[in-house]
Amino acid sequence: MVDDGIVLNALRKVYPLRSGEVMALDGIDLRVQRGAVHGIVGESGAGKSTLIRCVTGLERPTSGSVWVDGEEISAAGERDLRRARRRIGMVFQHVHLFDARTAADNVGYPLRIAKVPAARRRERVAELLELVGLQGRGDSYPAQLSGGQRQRVGIARALAADPSVLLCDEPTSALDAATTRQILRLIRDVRDRIGLTVLIITHEMSVVREVCDSVTLLDRGRVAEHGPLAEVAGRPGTRLARELIPLPPLPAGGAGAGVEVAFAGADTASVFRTIGGLGDGVEVAAGTVETLGGTQAGRLRLDVPADRRDEVLRALRDAGLHAEGGEAR
Amino acid sequence: MSWLTELTSNPAITDRLPEAAVETLLMVGWSALLAALGGLPLGLWLRSSDPGGLRPHRAVNAVLSLVVNVGRSLPFIILAIALIPVTRWLTGSALGWQAAVVPLTVGAIPFYARLAEAAVREVPAGKVEAALLAGASRRQVLAGVLVRESLPGLVSGFTVTVVALVSYSAMAGAIGAGGLGFLAISYGYNRFQWDVMIVCVVLIVLLVQLLQTVGDLVARALDHR
Numbered sequence: 001m002v003d004d005g006i007v008l009n010a011l012r013k014v015y016p017l018r019s020g021e022v023m024a025l026d027g028i029d030l031r032v033q034r035g036a037v038h039g040i041v042g043e044s045g046a047g048k049s050t051l052i053r054c055v056t057g058l059e060r061p062t063s064g065s066v067w068v069d070g071e072e073i074s075a076a077g078e079r080d081l082r083r084a085r086r087r088i089g090m091v092f093q094h095v096h097l098f099d100a101r102t103a104a105d106n107v108g109y110p111l112r113i114a115k116v117p118a119a120r121r122r123e124r125v126a127e128l129l130e131l132v133g134l135q136g137r138g139d140s141y142p143a144q145l146s147g148g149q150r151q152r153v154g155i156a157r158a159l160a161a162d163p164s165v166l167l168c169d170e171p172t173s174a175l176d177a178a179t180t181r182q183i184l185r186l187i188r189d190v191r192d193r194i195g196l197t198v199l200i201i202t203h204e205m206s207v208v209r210e211v212c213d214s215v216t217l218l219d220r221g222r223v224a225e226h227g228p229l230a231e232v233a234g235r236p237g238t239r240l241a242r243e244l245i246p247l248p249p250l251p252a253g254g255a256g257a258g259v260e261v262a263f264a265g266a267d268t269a270s271v272f273r274t275i276g277g278l279g280d281g282v283e284v285a286a287g288t289v290e291t292l293g294g295t296q297a298g299r300l301r302l303d304v305p306a307d308r309r310d311e312v313l314r315a316l317r318d319a320g321l322h323a324e325g326g327e328a329r
Numbered sequence: 330m331s332w333l334t335e336l337t338s339n340p341a342i343t344d345r346l347p348e349a350a351v352e353t354l355l356m357v358g359w360s361a362l363l364a365a366l367g368g369l370p371l372g373l374w375l376r377s378s379d380p381g382g383l384r385p386h387r388a389v390n391a392v393l394s395l396v397v398n399v400g401r402s403l404p405f406i407i408l409a410i411a412l413i414p415v416t417r418w419l420t421g422s423a424l425g426w427q428a429a430v431v432p433l434t435v436g437a438i439p440f441y442a443r444l445a446e447a448a449v450r451e452v453p454a455g456k457v458e459a460a461l462l463a464g465a466s467r468r469q470v471l472a473g474v475l476v477r478e479s480l481p482g483l484v485s486g487f488t489v490t491v492v493a494l495v496s497y498s499a500m501a502g503a504i505g506a507g508g509l510g511f512l513a514i515s516y517g518y519n520r521f522q523w524d525v526m527i528v529c530v531v532l533i534v535l536l537v538q539l540l541q542t543v544g545d546l547v548a549r550a551l552d553h554r
């Protein structure tokens with residue numbers, strides 16, 4: 001089976017501790033297709049970093065397997081692993097540039113390791129620095145660059161050896177909002193241009209909304225929710241839907257029962273037409289509509305007279321919308 | 330200024346002092362060089378073999394650590410005396426600056442190894458991982474990341490080692506190694522020529538000052554953080 005992209009099969013990772021053990025990953029199955037940008041979210045300690053470290057081969061799984069572009073990383077010997085890693089680029093939260101080397105030498109480091117001749121290396125480094133918008137800064141040392149510039153050097157270094165997979169562990173959590181947007185746009189551009197497979201860990205839902213095609217929610221080492229962005233956002237009542245499309249605070253007052261409507265991939269206007277046709281007393285109390293993965297997705301909170309609750313729910317579902325009755329307020 | 334004329338006409342100063350100064354420089358220079366050549370790999374090995382190193386190995390680490398600790402805990406004079414047979418075998422004599430290089434080196438290697446280990450330990454694990462993910466081998470990580478990134482610390486540690494060697498070389502003087510230390514003891518202590526001793530001490534202090542200043546300058550020039 002030749003499978004491009006990243007495949008995790010029943011991945012488990014147990015860390016032994018003096019007192020017992022930690023189950024960091026507990027049977028993860030995951031498939032990220034070539035060219036997709038996949039987000040991994042979850043609480044601190046959920047196992048996100050462990051997962052990405054297993055993909056790089058820095059961490060050996062306790063059981064299960066990890067495949068990158070059809071090659072089994074989890075079974076590779078040291079030499080194979082070194083070769084396989086040329087196909088993997090990694091961006092770290094704390095960048096981890098080499099302080100003793102200039103930006104250009106940092107970017108050129110993977111090429112030096114791959115024994116690319118100096119002249120070709122210089123060309124490629126110039127190309128990469130331009131790609132990340134740092135032309136002319138090649139001679140600067142990391143200490144002379146801003147946080148966002150350093151992260152861009154980090155991305156250029158990760159891309160230097162033409163990887164087919166880019167792994168990012170919280171690449172933007174040390175950056176401000178504007179810089180974050182630049183970095184995410186850069187990652188997306190690169191994906192579009194060279195068909196990179198991207199795995200991106202984050203704790204910011206805005207990052208998921210902005211760059212990801214699909215997302216996995218990890219919870220204590222297990223996959224809790226998983227799917228294309230529009231799809232997970234359209235499942236009302238799930239954690240990802242709640243966090244991807246947060247509802248604004250409900251206005252005070254209101255009577256009757258609350259009904260929650262979630263939709264994704266639907267035409268927003270037709271959703272509102274449906275709601276408008278529900279008749280007397282049904283009002284939108286709060287709502288959010290976002291563009292996710294290229295389609296519209298939203299969550300609405302309706303105020304419904306208590307005696308019409310079941311009827312309204314049925315009508316909404318008949319119209320192809322996800323709807324759930326909340327508790328009466 | 331009669332003390333000055335007296336000083337500059339003293340044969341101990343005019344004849345013996347330049348010779349002794351050169352002996353000290355040779356003694357310190359050679360043992361510093363050998364200490365770096367021995368101590369750096371030993372320090373890297375200590376770091377790599379410890380848990381969290383590039384190639385963890387509990388037993389190797391424990392043995393290395395023990396050897397280094399024993400080497401560092403022996404008082405230099407005792408080390409020098411204990412090493413006399415080895416020194417004779419290596420240099421053909423137990424006297425002279427060449428002979429002193431042996432115990433000085435043996436004493437300085439574990440000293441510098443610990444300082445090098447500490448300097449290399451300062452390199453964050455993430456940088457090592459970044460290099461490994463670029464496909465670097467252990468050897469490439471060792472030279473291109475661990476040593477290169479900790480160069481300022483390695484130089485500072487080397488400076489400390491050289492300064493320690495200057496003071497040990499004066500001690501070696503007491504057991505026949507020659508050099509400024511020997512001159513200071515044999516004239517100042519044994520023949521009550523305090524002026525000779527003071528001149529020697531001043532020279533030693535100046536030497537240490539110079540070494541420290543140069544060491545700091547080099548470390549700073551290498552530091553891009």
Ligand SMILES: Nc1ncnc2c1ncn2[C@@H]1O[C@H](COP(=O)(O)OP(=O)(O)OP(=O)(O)O)[C@@H](O)[C@H]1O
Pocket residue numbers: 015016022023024042043044045046047048049050051203
């Ligand atoms: N080297 C290790 N030794 C022992 N336990 C570890 C090790 N690395 C991670 N763990 C444990 O595994 C679990 C998952 O850790 P991991 O770093 O993958 O979490 P995370 O989801 O990345 O969290 P965060 O968002 O805080 O970075 C945690 O309980 C952690 O304590």
Ligand SMILES: [Mg+2]
Pocket residue numbers: 048049050
């Ligand atoms: Mg983490």
